[in-house]
Amino acid sequence: MHTDTERCVRAVQSKDARFDGWFFTAVLTTRIYCRPSCPVVPPKPENMTFHPSAAACQQAGFRACKRCRPDTSPGSPEWNQRADLVARAMRLVADGVVDREGVPGLAARLGYSTRQVERQLLAELGAGPLALARAQRAQTARLLIETTPLPMAEIAFAAGFASIRTFNDTVREVFALSPSELRARLPKRSAPASGLDATAPRPGGTPGALTLRLPFRAPLNPDNLFGHLAATAVPGVEEWREGAYRRTLRLPYGHGIVALTPRPDHIACRLTLTDLRDLTVAISRCRRLLDLDADPVAVDDQLRTDPCLAPLVDKAPGRRVPRAVDEAEFAVRAVLGQQVSTAAARTHAARLVTAHGDPVDDPEGGLTHLFPTPEALAAVDPAALAMPRTRRTTFTTLVSQLADGTLSLGVESDWARTRARLLELPGFGPWTVDVIAMRALGDPDAFLPTDLGIRRAAQELGLPSTPAALTARAAAWRPWRAYAVQYLWATDSHPINFLPV
Known part of the structure; x- marks a missing residue:
């Protein structure tokens, strides 16, 4: 977008926060770069240049604005809606x-x-x-x-x-x-007010807690986002407590516990880390989990073009796709959830967590374990798995390939290639592959035409209810079909669609 000078100038002059993170404005006279919504008086158009990243501004010799703090703007939605290099x-x-x-x-x-x-x-x-x-x-x-101090x-x-x-x-x-x-330059105030509670976590030392604000592009509807995470929470790994979704995190240098609370203009994030070197990664994974870098205006505008979806979008705009902090974990949980209820899937996962997860200490809540690694699950005796034989084969094949590196589901995954690889595994049909693509891989166009809830919603709204016909109709929703899934699911009274009390 940064190459469309006229459009960028209009965004800066109107201080349009929707474009924060899409591009950065560098001011030639002051040698400062800003986000489009910077509250200062906009410079003359001839004094503006536009860059696609903060790093590009810094490379060109500009320094960050102290007023709008462009380094804290939401990330570009480009990186979570594309699968190119x-x-x-x-x-x-x-x-x-x-x-x-x-x-x-x-x-x-x-x-x-x-x-x-x-x-x-x-x-x-x-x-x-x-x-x-x-x-x-x-x-x-x-x-x-x-x-922190x-x-x-x-x-x-x-x-x-x-x-x-x-x-x-x-x-x-x-x-x-x-x-x-x-x-x-910070105002003098007590530690908790400045974002630090008790002691700060030190690399390799005593853990502490940091409180942060995670920005997003408005609007954001938290109902299905937090409702889904709370309703499917695996005991010991996740919980809903005092208005916050909490979970354990397995990180490169250690582990952590995060509490995420929806606020009107941000997500309150409280992080406890065993090693501060994991801070950047933890924040990135939390943003990805909550789909905070999405462009809800672009998504909703596209979906509103369908008269059957328009009332759903107008009623509750800004729905996000709940994603995952650990792609391998989600794939395992998707298999555990095949053809069983949400409650049964949670029970199966909780048993594996208790038996094979790494224990953690959580003095502020009820979290007890990290979700087991693929290596730990690959060592499980298949006979000990309380599931049908065919699903047992699906489970053991998946975790063994994740453990030995034959299958990778990381953020670097090529979506099309990974889908094809998953479809080759025994017990992996279109529904399982598409839900992994939507929630774990982050494909914004993943679609679930065979899902019972989607078909029921389609029928109630007057949309085609057979998978083939619905897929054909949904072509007009591309590339945002994963978001259409959220709006269709929201027509049901399932707990995943409601913010927990």
């Missing part, structure tokens, strides 16, 4: 792969050469993978500087910087302030 690379960068494995590791996961990945990212985003990862580290550093050396380490000097230079270059000056 650039989108897959961006999802991996957000998941911290460059910091952990370097650019060669990023390229290896994508199946391309380092040079190909760098060239394509530079062409579309104006910055290579190292610059993108550097911008992300700067954002994490600012978050820790402003919300941690020493700067520990913040540098936790944010992924290789040295204190690099940390200082990067923060000063991006924000035009030193780390100490950033912290000194």
Whole structure:
């Protein structure tokens, strides 16, 4: 979008928050870059240039606006609605792969050469993978500087910087302030009010809790989003407590517990981590879980073109697709849920969690375990699984292929290739593959025409109810059929459609 100068200028002049994260405005006279909704008086059009990423602005010598804080805007919806090389690379960068494995590791996961990945990212985003990862580290550093009392050396380490000097230079270059000056600008207030409760988590040390605000593009309807997560919660791994969805997280350097609470203009996020180096990854996975980088206006405008869907969209706009923090976990749970009720699926999963999950301590609630890894589940005696023989075969085949790497469901997955691979597995039909594509892979166009709830809703709304006819009608909803599924499901009185009390 950043190449459409006229459209970008209009968005900046109207301070349209819908475009935050889609592009960034760099002001030639001040050498500052902003989000489109920046509250300051817009500069003259001839003094504006537009960039596709914060990293590109930084590469061009611009520093972040201290007023609108462009580094805290929602992410671009492009990276969660596409499955090409650039989108897959961006999802991996957000998941911290460059910091952990370097650019060669990023390229290896994508199946391309380092040079190909760098060239394509530079062409579309104006910055290579190292610059993108550097911008992300700067954002994490600012978050820790402003919300914790941690020493700067520990913040540098936790944010992924290789040295204190690099940390200082990067923060000063991006924000035009030193780390100490950033912290000194904060108003004096108590620790809980500033976002820190008790002690901050230290790398490899004592865990603590951070409170954060996760932004999103309005509107956001939390009913089906949190209703689905609460209604399908696996005991010990997930729970709904005091208005928040809570769950355990398995992370690269340790584990964590997150509590996510819907608010009118943000999602309140409370994170407890055993290692602060996991902060960026944890935030990225929580945003992905709640589909917070979606563009609800574009989605709803498309679905409103169908007169049968328009009343549903107008009644409760901004529905999101509940996704997953762990793709392999969701695939296992999808198999456990085949042809059984939601309650039965939760019971099956809870038994596996108790027997094979890693225990965790949760002094603030009732969470007890991390969901078992594919390696742990692959070692389970099939005879001990309380399920029909055919589903037992489906389960054991899935976890063994996930464990040995034959099948990968990570954020770098090619959606079409992964669908084809899943369909080759015994017991995997279109419904199971499409629900994994929708919830785990994040395909915004995944569709479930054979789902009983979808067919029932279609019949009530006057839509075709046979799978073939409904699929043909749904062609007009593309590329947002996964969101149409949420609106169709919402016609039922199932608990997944209601925000828990």
